[in-house]
Amino acid sequence: MRDFMTRFLARPQTLIGLCVFIAIVAVALAAPLLFPKGPFTIVGMPLLAPGSAGLAAGSDVLGRSMVVGLAYGARVSLLVGISSTCCAVGIGVLLGAVAGYYGGVVDDLLMRLTEFFQIIPAFVLLMVLVAFLQPSLFSTVIGIALITWPQVARVVRGEFLALRNREFVQAARLLGESDLHIIFREILPNALPPIVVVGSMMVGSAILTESALAFLGLGDPGLMSWGSMIGASRSAMWVAWWTTVLPGLAIMVTVLALNFIGDGLNEALSPRRRQ
Amino acid sequence: MSALVSIEGLSVALPPGADRRFAVEDVSLQVGADQIVCIVGESGSGKSVAAHALMGLLPRGLAAVSGRILFQGRDLLAQSAQDWRQTRGADIAMIFQDPMAALNPVMPIGRQITEQIRAHRSIGEGAALAEAGVLLAQMGLAPQLLRAFAHQLSGGQRQRVMIAMALSLSPRLLIADEPTTALDVTTQAQILALVKKVQAERQMSVLFITHDFGVVSDIADHVAVMREGRIVESGPAAVVLDSPRDAYTRALIAAVPRLSGSPAPLAPQKPLLAVAGLSKSYRSGGFFGRRATPALDRVSLTLQRGETLGVVGESGSGKSTLARCIIRLVDSDAGEVLFDGADLARMGPRGLRAQRRRIQMVFQDPFSSLNPRHTVGEIVTAGPRAHGEPGDAALAQAAEMLRLVGLDAAALSRYPHEFSGGQRQRIGLARALMLRPDVLIADEPVSALDVTVQAQVLDLLDQVRRKMNLAMLFITHDMRVAARICHRVMVMRHGRVVEEGPTATLFAAPKSDYTGQLLAAIPGRTWLEA
Numbered sequence: 001m002r003d004f005m006t007r008f009l010a011r012p013q014t015l016i017g018l019c020v021f022i023a024i025v026a027v028a029l030a031a032p033l034l035f036p037k038g039p040f041t042i043v044g045m046p047l048l049a050p051g052s053a054g055l056a057a058g059s060d061v062l063g064r065s066m067v068v069g070l071a072y073g074a075r076v077s078l079l080v081g082i083s084s085t086c087c088a089v090g091i092g093v094l095l096g097a098v099a100g101y102y103g104g105v106v107d108d109l110l111m112r113l114t115e116f117f118q119i120i121p122a123f124v125l126l127m128v129l130v131a132f133l134q135p136s137l138f139s140t141v142i143g144i145a146l147i148t149w150p151q152v153a154r155v156v157r158g159e160f161l162a163l164r165n166r167e168f169v170q171a172a173r174l175l176g177e178s179d180l181h182i183i184f185r186e187i188l189p190n191a192l193p194p195i196v197v198v199g200s201m202m203v204g205s206a207i208l209t210e211s212a213l214a215f216l217g218l219g220d221p222g223l224m225s226w227g228s229m230i231g232a233s234r235s236a237m238w239v240a241w242w243t244t245v246l247p248g249l250a251i252m253v254t255v256l257a258l259n260f261i262g263d264g265l266n267e268a269l270s271p272r273r274r275q
Numbered sequence: 276m277s278a279l280v281s282i283e284g285l286s287v288a289l290p291p292g293a294d295r296r297f298a299v300e301d302v303s304l305q306v307g308a309d310q311i312v313c314i315v316g317e318s319g320s321g322k323s324v325a326a327h328a329l330m331g332l333l334p335r336g337l338a339a340v341s342g343r344i345l346f347q348g349r350d351l352l353a354q355s356a357q358d359w360r361q362t363r364g365a366d367i368a369m370i371f372q373d374p375m376a377a378l379n380p381v382m383p384i385g386r387q388i389t390e391q392i393r394a395h396r397s398i399g400e401g402a403a404l405a406e407a408g409v410l411l412a413q414m415g416l417a418p419q420l421l422r423a424f425a426h427q428l429s430g431g432q433r434q435r436v437m438i439a440m441a442l443s444l445s446p447r448l449l450i451a452d453e454p455t456t457a458l459d460v461t462t463q464a465q466i467l468a469l470v471k472k473v474q475a476e477r478q479m480s481v482l483f484i485t486h487d488f489g490v491v492s493d494i495a496d497h498v499a500v501m502r503e504g505r506i507v508e509s510g511p512a513a514v515v516l517d518s519p520r521d522a523y524t525r526a527l528i529a530a531v532p533r534l535s536g537s538p539a540p541l542a543p544q545k546p547l548l549a550v551a552g553l554s555k556s557y558r559s560g561g562f563f564g565r566r567a568t569p570a571l572d573r574v575s576l577t578l579q580r581g582e583t584l585g586v587v588g589e590s591g592s593g594k595s596t597l598a599r600c601i602i603r604l605v606d607s608d609a610g611e612v613l614f615d616g617a618d619l620a621r622m623g624p625r626g627l628r629a630q631r632r633r634i635q636m637v638f639q640d641p642f643s644s645l646n647p648r649h650t651v652g653e654i655v656t657a658g659p660r661a662h663g664e665p666g667d668a669a670l671a672q673a674a675e676m677l678r679l680v681g682l683d684a685a686a687l688s689r690y691p692h693e694f695s696g697g698q699r700q701r702i703g704l705a706r707a708l709m710l711r712p713d714v715l716i717a718d719e720p721v722s723a724l725d726v727t728v729q730a731q732v733l734d735l736l737d738q739v740r741r742k743m744n745l746a747m748l749f750i751t752h753d754m755r756v757a758a759r760i761c762h763r764v765m766v767m768r769h770g771r772v773v774e775e776g777p778t779a780t781l782f783a784a785p786k787s788d789y790t791g792q793l794l795a796a797i798p799g800r801t802w803l804e805a
Contacts (some may be wrong), residue, residue, distance in 0.1 A: 167644035170604050171706065174636055175658035176628050189648040 008268035017260025024254055028074035039072040039224035040064060047240040058242045061233055066242060069224050070250055076214075076225035077254060080140055081207040087145035088206075089199050092152025097183050097191075099153070100160025111157070114150045122147040126209065130218045137220045140213060144206050155198050159191035193269035200262035204255040211251050226251050278305040278345075279447055279480045280329065285342035287324055287333065287504075298324040298337055300504040306448065306497075309478040311471070313491045313512070315527070316501035317725035318696075322484050325501070326450050329482070330369050331359045347447070365395050368441035372453040374433035378425035384411075384436050385421030392443050410439040414469065431462035435469065442473060449474070452484045459589035460752065464796035467493055486726065488531045489755070489799025492516055500524045516802060530730040532759040534803050537778035538583070540762050546577035547746050548601070548634075548714055553610035553620070555593075555600050555770075570596040572770040573610065578714065583740060583747040585761030585778065587754060587793070593770035594750045598716045601748070602634050603627060614714070632662060635707035637736075639719035641699035645691040651677075651702055652687035658710040669709070676705045679742075680735060697728035701735065708739065715740070716748045721756060733760055754797050758782060766790050 009015055044053050046063040053059075057066035099110040117125075126143045133139035163169065164187065172186050213219055214227030215234075226247040233243035287299040299321040306312045316322040327333050329344055331351065344351040346366060354362070363369075371377050379387055388410065389403035408418040414435040425433060434454055441449055451470065455463040471494050474481050485491060491498055491512065499509035500521065508521040519525045555571040571593045578584050588594045599605040601612050603619060612619040619630060635658075638644035645654055655676060656669035674684035680701040691699055700720055707715060717736060721729040737760050740747050751757050757764050758778060765775040766789065774787045785791045797803070 167638040167640055168646040170599075171636065171638065171644060171703070172646075172657065173604060174602060174631055174634075175706070175710065176632055176661045177657065178661075181661070186646055186649075190646070 004268055008264050011264055011267065013260045014264030017257040017264065020253060020257040021261060024074050025078065027071050028078050031071040031075055035068040035071060039069045047236060050242050057246055060229065060243050061236050066246055069229050070246060072224045073226040073229060073247060073250065076223050077207045077210060080137070080144065080210040081203040084141045084144035084206045085199055085202045087141065088149040088202060089152050089195065091145065091149040093156050093195065096153035096156025097160055097188065100157040101164055101183050101187065114153050117147065117150045126213065127218060130213060135218045135220060137223060140210055140219065144209050148202055148206065152195065152198055155194050156191060159194060160187055163187045163190055197262055197266045197269065200258060200265055204258035207251060207255055277308060279308045279347065280306040281345040283343045283345065285328060285344060286340050287328055287337050288340045290336045295503060297504050299328065302506050304499050304506065304509065306480045306482055308480055310496045311474055311481040311483055311494050312497045312499065313483045313485060313495035314499050314501055315485060315488060315491055317486060317727065320501040321504040322501045323452055326452055326482060326484050330363060330367060330450060364391060364446065365444045366446055367448045367450060368444070368446040369450040369452065370437045370441050370454045372456050374437045375425060377437060378433060380425050383422050383424060388440050388443055391440055395444055407443065410443055414439045430458050431465060434458065434466050438469065438473070445477070446479065448480045448482065450482045455490065461589065461792055461796040463798065470494065487798055488528055489797065489803065492799035492802035500527065526727060530727045532755040534755060534758045534782055537758050538760065538762050540777040541579065541582050544579045546579050547615060548578040549613040550601060551575045551611050553600055553607050553612065555596055555605065555607045569770050571600060574772055576765060578746045578748060580746050581744050583749050583761045585757035585764040586748065586750045586767060587757050587764055588767035589752060592767040594767050595718055598718050598748065598750055602631065602636060602716060632658065632710040633712050634714040634716065635710055635712040636716040636718060637703050637707050637720045639722060641696040641723055644703050645699055647691055650687065651689055651691065654702065655706050655709055658706065672709065676709055680705045696724050697732055700724065700732050704739065712745070714746045714748065718750045719752065722751065722753065736760065754793060766793065
């Protein structure tokens with residue numbers, strides 16, 4: 001474990017990514033304490049430039065504080081990114097593990113299902129789903145999980161295919177271990193490194209997807225998200241750059257930090273580095 | 276005789292934090308012209324590093340820190356990278372253990388040979404190709420193979436191609452790094468004969484790295500024995516093999532299993548395990564319909580308590596499939612496996628689970644047979660826990676079992692990667708024995724181990740068999756190993772049983788030609804029998 005931490009933290013990008021990510025999490029957690037009035041309260045004239053009237057990041061088209069919006073937006077982005085990834089990883093691990101371990105007909109059926117989701121234009125499916133379920137935090141999370149689980153399933157299946165013929169798995173079968181035990185206790189721990197890497201990258205892409213949905217007006221109307229901030233301000237883009245650029249930067253920095261962390265995990269966990 | 280290569284006081288440093296300071300320490304060795312010199316040693320002895328230093332191919336992090344390597348009088352360690360490129364291939368060539376990894380999979384064999392010739396000499400592709408054809412013919416390969424790709428060749432053919440490539444520039448020295456270790460015994464004998472033949476024809480020198488004293492006795496003129504980076508003994512092959520002076524050399528030679536002194540067959544009793552007509556074929560779905568490759572063809576055998584039956588065969592003979600069909604890791608197509616009167620081959624999952632604990636297995640690969648994420652305690656107690664025994668009771672038993680296989684109970688809380696190959700095989704054996712099986716199937720349990728460790732593990736298996744009155748099915752490709760512990764031996768080829776009988780009888784007077792070939796191909800046969 002200590003070995004892993006030294007390898008993980010060896011790259012400066014990883015360290016930067018980790019610090020930025022922790023800072024964003026802290027802001028997201030502290031938002032209701034710092035700004036108890038919420039992001040929708042009007043605090044002054046619309047489109048005030050950053051720095052004026054005590055507003056560090058200015059105000060938006062309706063005169064709401066950009067700082068407060070960004071802080072609350074972090075909550076939505078992280079919540080959506082992390083929970084949709086958890087759902088997708090859950091589904092993907094389960095189906096990928098079953099397909100890879102049992103092989104044969106089970107594998108064929110599950111892989112056809114996976115391909116079914118992969119060949120449909122993902123974003124269109126997502127929009128239809130969210131519109132059908134009514135735009136809300138819940139529908140966004142479910143929708144994103146539904147379009148992203150196939151990549152996890154593919155990775156997990158590949159790992160299971162390679163690991164199921166290892167001698168320690170055969171030994172476990174001979175000792176009379178149940179399939180459930182073999183899948184979750186024997187094979188899965190050995191398949192974790194790539195799953196962790198894929199998962200960390202998926203959080204970033206889920207945040208991007210959520211922003212795109214919110215930009216199109218398909219986000220939860222009761223929540224302020226970075227995407228919806230950009231969407232609401234796009235008419236003012238040319239007169240008040242900060243209304244769109246700042247949330248855009250927030251998205252970029254967050255995703256970049258997550259990708260740095262993902263790269264670091266990949267370097268630290270992949271076997272070719274372990275010599 | 277003047278020396279072609281003279282290594283003088285060579286030391287190669289290991290990176291800080293390694294288990295010793297030098298990979299190779301103060302090694303001096305001469306390779307005379309027209310001579311085969313063998314470096315023998317166990318894994319980690321530094322024999323490969325010494326050979327790679329001679330080729331200027333030390334892995335990253337290793338560097339020669341002192342000494343000289345004189346090749347025809349000039350110091351190779353002092354020469355520039357430019358000169359090294361000339362030396363490699365033209366003066367010194369090398370062949371490796373794994374020819375598949377050394378050949379380019381997407382380039383035809385012919386192109387790979389001509390590429391090397393034309394990198395050193397300015398001749399046309401046609402002329403080079405003609406030379407390559409001649410070389411292949413000298414290696415006993417058909418010239419059509421020039422157009423073949425690596426995956427279309429057998430292991431022996433690939434190694435022949437590697438030798439052809441190595442000889443394409445008529446080097447003065449050929450370095451062979453365990454070139455026959457991955458090959459079947461009959462193929463190994465052919466490759467050894469080939470190396471010897473080209474050496475004599477071309478009057479070149481060969482530096483042959485091996486761990487096998489049988490191979491040494493077959494080809495070496497001169498031997499150097501390495502241990503922990505140092506040469507402990509060197510001299511003419513006949514002297515070192517017959518009257519070794521160093522204690523370590525003596526131990527290594529003593530560990531080579533002899534062909535004589537096999538255990539006598541037991542008085543026949545009612546068999547515990549009786550296999551009859553077991554067949555299995557693998558189907559591969561091709562574009563134009565399915566093809567079935569038979570892996571087992573009506574195999575029958577019996578095994579009684581306290582007996583060790585050896586199943587001997589080359590790769591692809593079906594011996595591993597046999598083991599896996601008996602314990603139902605693979606389902607057979609036809610035939611029966613009668614174990615204590617019940618047919619395992621057609622048993623439902625519930626009955627199978629109860630019976631399976633009575634048949635356990637020890638695997639070949641000490642690295643993949645233990646789950647790297649579990650502690651030794653978890654691994655060894657897995658069987659009893661799966662059958663509902665409480666954890667603490669199982670752990671107490673596990674400590675005792677580890678002592679039985681020669682490990683300390685402190686091993687329980689450690690992870691597999693902290694153990695050596697031989698220790699891991701002991702852990703694997705302890706895991707199998709925890710369920711108190713009646714039958715133990717050992718699938719090449721010692722083929723990945725060094726010869727001294729091999730001897731220890733074989734002794735342990737024999738001891739355990741006696742103590743627990745086990746019936747043991749011992750699968751191996753190595754006739755010498757089979758001779759050491761098996762009461763009876765069964766020879767397999769292409770999924771069929773070729774011949775079966777008491778070990779001593781079968782070795783002394785084989786009934787089938789194939790068994791005779793296998794026996795004749797054993798490296799160092801004449802030396803072992805002397």
